[in-house]
Amino acid sequence: MSRIDEIDIVEVLRQKDRRSVARLISALENREEGAIDIIRKIYAMTGKAWIIGVTGPAGVGKSTLINGMIDEFRKSGKTVGIIAVDPTSPFTGGAILADRIRMQLHSVDEGVFIRSMATRGHLGGLSPATSDVVDLLDAFGKDVIIIETVGVGQDEVDIIKIAHSIAVILMPGMGDEVQTMKAGLMEIADIFVINKAEREGSDRLQAELEMVLGLASDMIEWKPRIIRTVASKKMGIDVLLDALYEHREYIKASEQFKEKRHHAIRQRLFDAYQDLTLARAMSKLQDVEFNEIINDIYERKLDPYTAAEKLFFK
Structure with missing residues (x-):
């Protein structure tokens, strides 16, 4: 029996048992035996939460901004889950925790649940288990x-597959970077936030963003808003939340958003099928046999595609 089998998942959720939820998240992250059963049991209970993605280059103040967002949501009585995805430590495979001291002050609030996760080398800016953990916090x-x-960049746009509303955080002095990140930004941003807006260069950055948005205005249904904040002083965060709520109302009636969600679900289904197919193939192989196949490929006795077919049809 796995550790997961010992947990009554539905009862854990009903009782709001934070410690057991943390254990379930670890099981999902580590892909423990029985982890898939967690999603099977809770999926019908999901679909109620509003999922917001906050992304942007290092140093722009994402964590400080999120801390302010938590304050505002809690003032309005909303409960909040935070998933903070960090680069993976090359030594331990765990998350390299950024400076989240202010955010962690909310961890004593029963209405807030904060979890750091590691990308574990996964491209796209997220952990492979992020979708599952979102489902768990939703339930x-x-x-x-x-x-x-x-x-944020060309290889770090997986957030679009999960989040309903996405805020891209920038700061003054990044005008040139806006030009190089154009494609990725335009693909994912619902709201641009110019944080540290008291600094010189805010006007230039806003002009750069407005120029980029102007070029694409005929191709998009929702024109991303540009918001200025000084998160360290909690300035502009209420305006950011107003823009997020405006976007939330938009997506409720948007066919374009519905198509995006269908595409994201299709991708998640494909990923799940791919994982199960690989697991099934590997379960049929002994380590010795697998090593023999690798050696045959190394010695050019077998090509990788024929080897893959052998595994698939075994």
Whole structure:
């Protein structure tokens, strides 16, 4: 019997048992035996939470901004789940925790659940288990789930597959970077936030963003808003939340958003099928046999595709 089998998942959620939820998250992250059963048991209970992605380059103040967002949501009575995705330590495989001291002050609040996760080398800016953990926090009853992702760029746009509303955080002095990140930004951003807006260069950055948005205005249904904040002084965070709520109302009636969600679900289904197919193939192989196949490929006796077919049809 696995550790997961010892947990009554539905009862854990009903009782709001934070410690057991943390154990279930670890099981999902580590892909422990029986982890898939967690999602099987809770999936019908999901779909109620509003999922917000917060992304942007290192140093722009994402964690400080999220801390302010938590304050605002809690003032309005919303419960909040936070998934903070960090780069993976090359030595331990665990999350390299950023400076989240202020955010962690909320961890004593029963209405807030904070969890750091590691990317574990996964491209896309997220952990492979992020979707599953979002489902768990959704079933746990969190009204809002905020995902803080690693950076933003061409290879770091997985957040679009999970989040309903996405805020891309920038800061003055990044005008040139806006030009190089154009494609990735335009694909994922619902709201641009110019944080540290008291600094010189805010006007230039806003002009750069407005120029980029102007070029794409005829191709998009929702024109991303540009919000200025000074998160360290809690300035502009209420305006950011107003813009997020505006976007939430938009997506309720948007066919384009519905199509995006269908595409994301299709991708998640494909990923799940791929994982199960690989697990099934590997379960039929002894280590010795697998090593023999690898050696045959190494010695050019077998090509990788024929070897893969042998595994698939075994």
